Amino acid sequence: MEIMFLLSVLLSLVSIVCWIIILIKLFNFEGVGKGIFGIICGLYAFIWGWQKADAHNHKNIMIIWSICAVVNIILSFTSQ
Amino acid sequence: MIRHFRQPVLASVLKHRWVCIAVTGAALVQVAASLLGYTIWACPLLSSFDVPCPGCGLTRSLNEMLHFRWYGMLHLHAFSPLIFAALFLMTISVILSNRWRELLVHRIETVERKTGLTMMLLWSLLLYWVIRLAWPSAIG
Numbered sequence: 001m002e003i004m005f006l007l008s009v010l011l012s013l014v015s016i017v018c019w020i021i022i023l024i025k026l027f028n029f030e031g032v033g034k035g036i037f038g039i040i041c042g043l044y045a046f047i048w049g050w051q052k053a054d055a056h057n058h059k060n061i062m063i064i065w066s067i068c069a070v071v072n073i074i075l076s077f078t079s080q
Numbered sequence: 081m082i083r084h085f086r087q088p089v090l091a092s093v094l095k096h097r098w099v100c101i102a103v104t105g106a107a108l109v110q111v112a113a114s115l116l117g118y119t120i121w122a123c124p125l126l127s128s129f130d131v132p133c134p135g136c137g138l139t140r141s142l143n144e145m146l147h148f149r150w151y152g153m154l155h156l157h158a159f160s161p162l163i164f165a166a167l168f169l170m171t172i173s174v175i176l177s178n179r180w181r182e183l184l185v186h187r188i189e190t191v192e193r194k195t196g197l198t199m200m201l202l203w204s205l206l207l208y209w210v211i212r213l214a215w216p217s218a219i220g
Contacts, residue, residue: 033202
């Protein structure tokens with residue numbers, strides 16, 4: 001159970017790093033408004049990240065973020 | 081500075097139907113799961129650092145709203161009625177035909193450009209988050 005918790009925290013940390021990288025790009029390419037929206041609604045940053053994955057060359061980051069998110073959701077369900 | 085405040089944010093999100101579908105769909109699933117006692121999307125900031133993100137408490141707050149518990153709703157997240165309004169607009173833009181959706185987007189864009197309302201609300205939300213971080217017992 002403790003390993004599951006540690007794994008979940010680790011995946012969350014990786015997710016945060018990916019989120020920050022995408023947020024920086026969101027601020028740079030779309031402006032402050034959408035950047036703040038991406039902070040409040042992480043899902044928007046996630047969708048924008050996939051939308052512009054090829055254009056801004058961050059497909060690998062999005063793949064890592066997606067894997068972390070999916071595994072975290074599975075872990076969250078199995079622990080409940 | 082004024083131009084920055086008049087940047088249309090909501091209108092540019094509403095323009096893309098599938099973005100609205102994804103956001104409202106995820107919100108619906110999250111709230112429905114929360115009503116059933118499950119957590120699908122746990123906040124990574126809160127689970128890793130025990131620090132709430134600006135959107136933390138929104139799911140529970142929307143839950144309170146669905147139960148008509150207004151005090152609980154505002155206590156958990158003061159901006160939840162506005163977030164609900166934004167989600168409602170996104171749902172409407174998903175349902176509407178292209179012609180009506182463009183009209184809605186145009187109207188919202190005009191309001192955003194004239195008043196800078198969305199940007200002011202976004203900045204207020206960030207300020208609210210800072211206050212929540214500084215005085216966690218005072219709000220939410």
